[in-house]
Amino acid sequence: xxxxxxxxxxxxxxxxxxxxxxxxxxxxxxxxxxxxxxxxxxxxxxxxxxxxxxxxxxxxxxxxxxxxxxxxxxxxxxxxxxxxxxxxxxxxxxxxxxxxxxxxxxxxxxxxxxxxxxxxxxxxxxxxxxxxxxxxxxxxxxxxxxxxxxxxxxxxxxxxxxxxxxxxxxxxxxxxxxxxxxxxxxxxxxxxxxxxxxxxxxxxxxxxxxxxxxxxxxxxxxxxxxxxxxxxxxxxxxxxxxxx
Ligand SMILES: C[S@@+](CC[C@H](N)C(=O)[O-])C[C@H]1O[C@@H](n2cnc3c(N)ncnc32)[C@H](O)[C@@H]1O
Numbered sequence: 001x002x003x004x005x006x007x008x009x010x011x012x013x014x015x016x017x018x019x020x021x022x023x024x025x026x027x028x029x030x031x032x033x034x035x036x037x038x039x040x041x042x043x044x045x046x047x048x049x050x051x052x053x054x055x056x057x058x059x060x061x062x063x064x065x066x067x068x069x070x071x072x073x074x075x076x077x078x079x080x081x082x083x084x085x086x087x088x089x090x091x092x093x094x095x096x097x098x099x100x101x102x103x104x105x106x107x108x109x110x111x112x113x114x115x116x117x118x119x120x121x122x123x124x125x126x127x128x129x130x131x132x133x134x135x136x137x138x139x140x141x142x143x144x145x146x147x148x149x150x151x152x153x154x155x156x157x158x159x160x161x162x163x164x165x166x167x168x169x170x171x172x173x174x175x176x177x178x179x180x181x182x183x184x185x186x187x188x189x190x191x192x193x194x195x196x197x198x199x200x201x202x203x204x205x206x207x208x209x210x211x212x213x214x215x216x217x218x219x220x221x222x223x224x225x226x227x228x229x230x231x232x233x234x235x236x237x238x239x240x241x242x243x244x
Contacts, residue, residue: 003111003161004208006070013203015049015076024188025055028135031185031240032104033059035131039101041065043125045090045118046108050078052135056104057082065100067093090118095125102126106135107238110162110205115171123175132177134241135185139164144237146189147204150225151218154206161209165241177243184237196226 004010036042037060044053047066057064057080067088068074077085088094090105090112103122112118122132139159142148148155163171169179199222201207207215225231 004205006073008072010202010208011049011070011072011076013200014073016198016200016203020051020187022055022058025051027186027235028052028240029055029059031183032133035133035180035242036060036102036104039130040127041100043067043093043095043100043103043122045093045103045105045122046111047077047085048073048106049076050080050083050085052104052106053083054078054080065095067095091121093121093125097124098127100126100130102130103132104135105132107137109134109136109168115163115168116174119172119175119177123177129244131180131242131244132172134168134243135238136162136241137238138162138168138241141165141184141239144184144233144235146192146195146233146236147207150195150222151207151210151215153210153214153218154204157206157209165239168241169243172243180242180244182239182241185240186235186237189233189236192222192230193226196222 036056041063042056044064044066047053047068050066053064053066062082064083066083066085068077068085069087069089074085074087086094091114103126109115137145137158139162142155142158165182201215
């Protein structure tokens, strides 16, 4: 059971809010290149609407297998050449053994109830020695994301409900994976006025998990900030955890 349901409203919100532009992915392109370039077919688990699957197909000219459980996300997913979509979950990948040379999970691990089972599935469908790249926000590591300046309670949701780096590593270790690197990667932060004007709660798991009063308080802080000078940092930092 995912931490939130990616229903029609969430899927629409995700498309309108969470889709990074290709130029916004420049930092990620540099960070993942050593692990994904030249690995042949790539696997994107919980691919959402295809932001990264599309980018990988374009950057590397390779085939990308995009697995996604939500019919609503699948409905809104881009259909780019080179990206092959299928319905499935991280713990039951509808793929044959050894079909891909690297795995990618972006802002997905907190939705996977049994991470050890997901690690075993990745071990099965990836070629021997293939890396698994995990993009996300972990407990204690969300302070450099603009949204949480206004919604610190949502940061605490991450502290309390999301798996820690050590928990992810321990689960993947049961399938023989070890850490290769853990590094923060920058991406352009939304401008505060834009964030205040367009924020869609359905698109953000930690906002969905807030009490309504906490969400309203954060929204008031965000709107007050939007009325003043924009002092937010230019970049948000999420983590890249690479296991092999
Ligand atoms: C925050 S979205 C991220 C989408 C995409 N990876 C991205 O970064 O743009 C999380 C995605 O994980 C998917 N998801 C939820 N539970 C999952 C599971 N058990 N296995 C695989 N994907 C899952 C959701 O349907 C949703 O599309």
